[in-house]
Amino acid sequence: MKQHNNHFRWTGYALAIGVGVAAWIPSAQAQDDWPTKPIRLVVGGPAGGTADALARLLAEGLQKTWSKPVIVENKAGAAGALAIADLQSTGKDGHTLLVIQGGVVSEAPLANKVHYKPFDDLKPLAQVSRTGLVLVANKDLPASNLKQLVDYGKSQKDGLVFASYAPGLKGHTSGMLLGQLAHVPMRHVGYKGSPPALNDLMGGHVPLMFDGVTTSLPLIKAGKIKAIAVAYPTRISGLADVPTFKELGYPQLAQASWFAVWSRPDVAPAVQQKIREATLMYFKQPAVQNRLKEMGMEQGDAVTSEEMMADLKQAYQQQAALLKSINYQPE
Template identity: 70%
Template sequence: MQNFKLRRNTLVLGMVVLGTALSAQVQAQTDWPSKPLRLVVGAPAGGSADSLARLLAEGLQQELGKSVIVESKPGAGGVLAVNDLMANGKDGHTLLVIQGGIVAETPLAYKVNYQPFKDLKPLAQISRTGLILVANKELPVSNLQQLISYTKTQKGGLDFASYATGMKGHTSGMLLGQLTNIQLKHVGYKGSPPALTDLMGGHVPLMFDGLTTSLPLIKTGKIKPIAVNYPTRIAELPDTPTFKELGYPQLAQAGWFGVWSRPDVPPAIQQKVREITLAHFRKAAVQKRVREMGMDEPTAATSEELMADLKQASQQQAALLKSINYKPE
């Protein structure tokens, strides 16, 4: 009888503790947000991720009635921003705005201190984007076939720049060389701006770059487009073909930006952020601003669908890095 009473008391105490914990969790979700939100951006201020984060901040502020602070944490391929989220994001007041490459590419190219498919959760897409092969305006080619033919006449081939060693801008150039049997030598930079400066200055003839940073320079005639890795042509560059239509579907590897949280953020908060994000980016005025950046509006893919997409992209990227014998830095 005494043992029975002890077990019963233990069970009652456990239920009280569980009830208290659940009550605290419900209260936290009800009170959210109880202070200004932070959107941590894993890229420099003024870039595409920063611009998208500010668009998202507008929607969150309108719907939640709280200030939203956008903070740039560039460096280490986005790892510094992830570390910030890991340290401060448990209550859902700190969120991350970054490309899907943070789990599909960065851990393959750099040594990271997080588990990409366990420690991060994409709540919603913000935009879909991709890369474009651009050339110095003086390079005597105007399309991909001409580029292939011209490169074969150059002793030692041609150099190409990328915004980061080991990332998709790097592996896309190496893959193009393999598929077309031309010699392309990689020159890695720390970000798009210095690489584009050298491209315009003629120090490197080619670059795989993000559309957002290249598009203004294309429109002003400072560099010229060759092909995009989107599945279809983009509205801002209707005359620029896709690699897929040129016969190289292996290079059709477009990506996306999203808003992320820690996976242990209360589900109700995750869902609220997702709903606000998707509703805001469905607005015609917001879609127009996204397209002006050279991107497409987001899909309504679920977190599970987004992660499945990233796992496939990670497998493809790993195979490419292995083919060029790349070792993480």
């Protein structure tokens, strides 16, 4: 009887294992065959912005790699929250991805009310670039370097007005920090992305802006705006004659930022790895690296998701301290 019971017991185990394998095989095959439909790259910014430019560059590479259409969709506004909401609602299978800068996690939640948990609801899969900000001015502003700008600001009864691409992010806090360090009153005007802010800068409606190098560089080269100083640890390709704030005695403004492709954390690990590998492989190509340099950016680091999240948590603490030091009030 014992042998008979053992026989049925082992038969049951075998059936259970067989069912498990049968259930696993289609799932594994689905991941091997992924992607099975067009990919959406949701951009946390407007068309023509830095994230948009990177997303379109990435779309070229992923489309060639996977032989599937890769569609870029812009969800500007709310400091990236609209794009994140899109990812949360549609991105479980990995066919919707997000292209944003790390500041949307380390900066935006400190300055705005958000309906997501920055360190739980998003996962950075691969860095695509590193870059910084540049302080740019209307071409008719009577200051062409930082000393002249500071002196001009002190001569104005109400100080200086500056624009940013989003309230509460580095384009905003950098201006407030500069005012604090240089003892110049700074008044902020927030926009939904760089393009509309740059239009007002060129039109003379605002005199200054801390902007991403990618969006300002073509306008600087065309003589439509002028560069005052670069907020990055080193001088930037394409602006080699523009000094850094660190060189000019303001090391607190020597800040780097990075952009990445992101997914929901619950996307299958094998799919996450596919996206990461394809992205890093594409951005290693010399031709792609040259295109990044033309946009005033450097290739992103081949760091892990865990390393990127650790960096963001550290940046979050630093940004919280900065906002407190400049008495930031949400707008």
